Amino acid sequence: AQSVTQLDSQVPVFEEAPVELRCNYSSSVSVYLFWYVQYPNQGLQLLLKYLSGSTLVESINGFEAEFNKSQTSFHLRKPSVHISDTAEYFCAVSEGGDSSYKLIFGSGTRLLVRP
Amino acid sequence: NAGVTQTPKFQVLKTGQSMTLQCAQDMNHEYMSWYRQDPGMGLRLIHYSVGAGITDQGEVPNGYNVSRSTTEDFPLRLLSAAPSQTSVYFCASSLRSGNTEAFFGQGTRLTVV
Numbered sequence: 001a002q003s004v005t006q007l008d009s010q011v012p013v014f015e016e017a018p019v020e021l022r023c024n025y026s027s028s029v030s031v032y033l034f035w036y037v038q039y040p041n042q043g044l045q046l047l048l049k050y051l052s053g054s055t056l057v058e059s060i061n062g063f064e065a066e067f068n069k070s071q072t073s074f075h076l077r078k079p080s081v082h083i084s085d086t087a088e089y090f091c092a093v094s095e096g097g098d099s100s101y102k103l104i105f106g107s108g109t110r111l112l113v114r115p
Numbered sequence: 116n117a118g119v120t121q122t123p124k125f126q127v128l129k130t131g132q133s134m135t136l137q138c139a140q141d142m143n144h145e146y147m148s149w150y151r152q153d154p155g156m157g158l159r160l161i162h163y164s165v166g167a168g169i170t171d172q173g174e175v176p177n178g179y180n181v182s183r184s185t186t187e188d189f190p191l192r193l194l195s196a197a198p199s200q201t202s203v204y205f206c207a208s209s210l211r212s213g214n215t216e217a218f219f220g221q222g223t224r225l226t227v228v
Binding site for chain 1: 119145146148150155156157158159160163165205207209210211215216217219220221222
């Protein structure tokens, strides 16, 4: 069975500092990987995704994540965070092919950016 | 284009009451799902549907019922509310294959007293 582990429940960081949010998954088959972001009192929005091809994927607001098959990881990074990045971040995995729609989520990491 | 619409946004129920959480999408997505979000537990899948007339159980289905009579609508029914069902509920939809970005509603915050 698939599972997703986000080791850090909360990550405090100062504005303009770099940040890494960790995500590890377990699966016996090829997977699709996602990062979703949830701003306060809102639903989840897709931040970035890995389906195939280049293992480094980027979002429009400066986040990036790298798929590492040997370490079964998909860590999210940003070189310089802003106050507006304060949110909860969820890593998710799905199997490819006919089951690609079924997402399994991690427990989430709350990113708290301080001035 | 409204995306995924959930109603109500907030609800307080007494133990034993029943109610239906509504979810509608206007993107012609085959796949729809319901999650509950609890602190420290992420999102857990309750029920899902891959098309009209087809539903299946997720990770935590007990105490909930669903139906999918149309592509657009996927209501979630609480049969007899319990305090353990106090949570934030999210509905999501996506295509069934290919670019399976999930689109989420704004959530329903349910309190059972």
